[in-house]
Each structure stands twice: as C-alpha cells, then as structure tokens.
Amino acid sequence: MRPATEDPSPETSLEALVTGTFGVDASVELTSLLPVLVRDVEEVDWRLNEVLGSKYAQLTEAARYAVSAGGKRVRPLLMSATHRALGAESTAPIRSLAAAFQLIHTATLVHDDVIDRAETRRGRPSVLRAFGPPLAIVAGDYLFVRAFELAAEYPSGIILRCGESCADLAEGEVLQEASRFDLTSGREHYFRVVERKTAAIIAAALASVGEIVGAPASIVDGLDAYGRSLGIAFQIRDDLLDVYGDPDLMGKPLFNDLREGNPTVVSLEAYSRLDGARQAEFERLFRLRRKRPRHLLRLKELTDATDTETVVAREAELWAERAVRSLDPLPPGPYRRLLERLAHGAAERRY
C-alpha cells in the first residue's frame, strides 16, 4: 500500500490498480500488457496536466491537488484497454477524451466532498479541507470547464454523450440525497442512484471509444452495457468494502455510508434480512443523524448476523459476469481478456 501522503509514480499506482484494486492475478499474458497500459495512462495524465496548467496559479494548484488525490485512473485504464481491444496502437485519438472523463470524475468527487463535508479523500485531506469551501466549489466548476474544453475536440455526438452522463451524475446525486437516512427507499431506488452516479459515466466513456474508432453499433452498445455492468459491480464492491474492507488498504475510514445515512445494497440487504425487533433497531440506528462509534459497530454487528456479506459479494460477481457477456461482439484477443478480467476484478478487489 502506498503511503498516504506521497504521490505514487503512475507506474506504481497503476500496477496496484490492475493487480490490487482490480484483483487481476498475475497471469503472464496479462502482466505483459501492463507496461503498455501504464504508458497509455501516463499519456492521459500528461494531457490532463497540460490543460490544468494555466495562468491561474491558485486554481491550478487546487485542481492538480484534486486530480492527484482523486483517483485510481480507473476510467483512463478502461478506456485505453478498450481502445487497444478494438485494435488501436496509440492512445492519441482518445487521450483528450480520457482526460476529460477523468476530470469530470474528479470534479464530482470535489463537489461530493463539499456536500458531505468530507475531511479526507484517499488518505489525504480533501480539497474542501485543504483549500476551504469557496475554492473547492470553484475548483470543481473549473475541472468541469476544462473537461468540456477537452471534449470539444470531438464530434458533437461524443460531447453530447459526455454531457448526458454528467447530467446523469447530477441526477444520481439528487436521488441519493432524496433517500438519505431512509432504508425504505429500497433496492430499485438504490440501483437508479448507482446507474446514474457511477455506471452512466463509465458506459459513456467506453461507448465513446467505440464511436471514435468507428466501431459498428453492436460493439458500441456492447461497450456501453459492459461499462454499465462493470460500474455497478464496482459500486456494489465499494459499498461492501465500506463495511468489510481494510481501512489501511483503502486510505479512508470504514462505515462512511452508514454514518452519512446513504442506503446501499449492503444496508438494504441487512435490513431486509433482519427480523422484527432487530430490523427496527437497525432502522432506528441507521436514521440517527449523528452516530457514535458504538452505533456504527452495532449496525455492523446486526449486518454480520445475516448472510449479507456473502449475498452482496455474489451480487457483485453476477454484475461482473453480465459485463463479460456484453463483450461478446468484440474481437477476441488479449485486451478483451484483460477487460473480462478487470470486470471480475472490480467485483473482487480489496480496495
């Protein structure tokens, strides 16, 4: 695990991503693809730093901080692997778009942290904490703006796909707010949130790669479906790790969703599996606006008393399998096998 206060080199973090985060086991075939993908993601990072570098010193600082703190480069990695699975030999055609999607993702995280008053993000102070609310709000806006400038290099169909997924993101956030502290909102609502908040943008990113290389509609649709299912698998695993993960590995404390009152597939499953008195206790504790550690531990204890962990882990796997099936229209080859493995990795990762 990388130390929380240091920027890892892209290579270290990407290896961690592929072998750790995504749980890819070190098969010789897939390991040999690593250096290529590391380079691809580095190139996206260069493009990204290029557009953030400007006359705006303080804004540049906050934006770069957000970008360096904000992620595992999951989206650029998936876009690059998809691009190569479709036969591309260089990232050049998708570089700006991958940077755009990474910036949109980062912008959302920055604004999410303002909304949730989150103090940390991946083991470091959040932008909110490091720069204060005004700059965090403005830096998020700035990241959105730079993302759209990058997207402007592409045909309007791509820009619109990108824009629609951003509108989905905003909608997901609103839907999530609407179900805060409410376990009766149910699984259907949860999946609407996840589709919009997590899955839509990955689907749009990968479908766009298909469009850029001029792939037939069956492949573009397949990539959209793959991205959507992988995104859902990824989010379900995220929700599970929030209760059953290793906080040191993840660089953040556990129980954030329980604390914030965000119903997830985990709390919804536990709630539905508990009986009368314990179900009522679970709901009462979940509704508390300010939970003490003992409340959180009791919620975990109640969850442990059910089969939730196993059931939810299996559910993530089912979405991974669905993602894999969506790749059927793609030509076979090592990068397609990597995409398949990444889908399973999203559902199995430990951080």
Add this chain to the structure above:
Amino acid sequence: MRPATEDPSPETSLEALVTGTFGVDASVELTSLLPVLVRDVEEVDWRLNEVLGSKYAQLTEAARYAVSAGGKRVRPLLMSATHRALGAESTAPIRSLAAAFQLIHTATLVHDDVIDRAETRRGRPSVLRAFGPPLAIVAGDYLFVRAFELAAEYPSGIILRCGESCADLAEGEVLQEASRFDLTSGREHYFRVVERKTAAIIAAALASVGEIVGAPASIVDGLDAYGRSLGIAFQIRDDLLDVYGDPDLMGKPLFNDLREGNPTVVSLEAYSRLDGARQAEFERLFRLRRKRPRHLLRLKELTDATDTETVVAREAELWAERAVRSLDPLPPGPYRRLLERLAHGAAERRY
C-alpha cells in the same frame, strides 16, 4: 417594480430592462426595436427551458427556479441586439449559444450564493435557501453541463471561447476570495477580478456572435472590447448601487459587498480618499467579519464624506464611452445605436 414573488412576463421584464435597468430613454427610434428584441429573448428562453426539461424532476425544478430567479436576461439581450446590428433577421443561429451563456451565468450565481451563503437573489429565496446546499451545488453543475451541451452545437472555436470565459469566471471568484476583507488589495486587483468575473463572459458572448455570422476580425475584436468595457461599466454601477441604490427597486438589501468584505471600486475609492484617523476607522470596520447595521451605516457615512459617489459614477461613464468607441468597426444603424445606448444605460441604471 415587479412583485418579488411573481415571475414577470418576458415582455414586462425586458421593457423594464431596456428602459429601466439599462436606462434607455424612450426615444421613438429605440422604442420601435423593443418588440423585436422581446421576441428574440423569448425565443432564447424557450430554448433554455427546452434543455432544462428532462426526466430529472427535482433537478429540473431547481434549475428552472434558478433560471427564473437568476436574471435580467442582459446577455441574451446584448447578443440579440449585436446579432441584429450585424444584419441578422432571426435569432435562430445564436439561440442555443445565448441560452448557453445565460445558463453559465445562472450556474455561477447559484454557486456564488452557496459560497456567500446568500439567502436571497433578486427578491426571492436563493436556490441555496429554497433547495438546500447539496441540491444548489448539484443544480449549478447541471446548469453548466446543459450549457456545454448547447455550446456543442457550435464549432470548437466557439466552444473554446465559451470555456475560456468560464475558466476566467472561476479565476475571478478565486481572486475575489483572496482579497476578502483586504482594502490594501488595491484597484488593480479589483479590475482583474471584474474583468474575469463579469466582463470576460460578456466579451466572449458578443465576440462569438460576430464569429457565428462570419464577421471580419476587426468587428469580432470590437465586439469583444465592447463587451469587456460594458461589463466593467455594469459592474462598477453594480458596486455603486450596492451602497447608493434603492433596495426596493433592486430586490435585495444594500451593503452586501461591505458586509461580505469584498473590496469594490466604491470602498477602495472611499478608503483612498479618507485621511489618517478616518481611513484607519474605515479599514477597521471593513475588516470586521460580522458587521452590525451601525458598522455598515458608519462605513456609508465615511464614504459620504468623500467624493466617491460622483467619482465612481463618472468612472462607470468612462467605461461606457470606451465601450461605445469599440463599436466603430460595426456598420451604422438603429441596432448599433441601441448597443451604444445600452452601454450608457449599464453605467446609469438605477437597478
């Protein structure tokens, strides 16, 4: 003055805008242009409501609320008048772009109100107040996204011009935050803020209109300069009205900038014109994080003791004159005369 809780019809508000806000006197020639411009701005409003109407009920509600509360349609009016001054007979070619700029302006106001914790906006509860901070942040993002989708209808040069002015906006906000409660930040800093926060986006909007009709570079540059100078005149007048305006006419209380500690051309001028003890008192009061009414009234009293009101009003006029001179490359005609009159109106308006 329109009642604070009702939406005025576009016609009423536009007449108020042209004859009142912008101080255009009812010369027969200019009055005859009104119905045309009213229709143009209505058409932009339709386009705007079209893109905000979506499956996203709550977001649509917040976004439409922001749009209806958020403004005097200054940008669409100026764009439409410019377009017609260049010989256009229909708004169709600029409609989406005018809607985009109006949405960007609105998004900024929504986020500004979150940053400033503003309770009211143009006599109504702010989006922050009416919908809460999470939805206000997300609704602002959503407005930005829809704006860029609209901009995506245009060539990438236009999108980039639009994006750059958004980056300027973000920078302006950051610069403004940096000088909060600091009167020693000076006039140069103030003008850097105003150029970015107010002037850049008007300049970009009008220069884009020039580009869309294929005007020569001299006209595009002239429009850019006109927009920039008019924006500065507009902002200087805004700053003056915050101290010397009629709160009933403006639909908001006075002394916001003094209360928030934003140095403006008014407070900077007063500060520079006061002598030793009174200058120190002015600065001490200005620096107070929580000002009581008596502090605000004393700051006004100290300002009154100088020539600030006259000097600043004259400064706004000088920028209006500069704006008018920038129109030299444009063909003569009634719409150009209207643009000239609007520049003076921006510097003379009472709300």
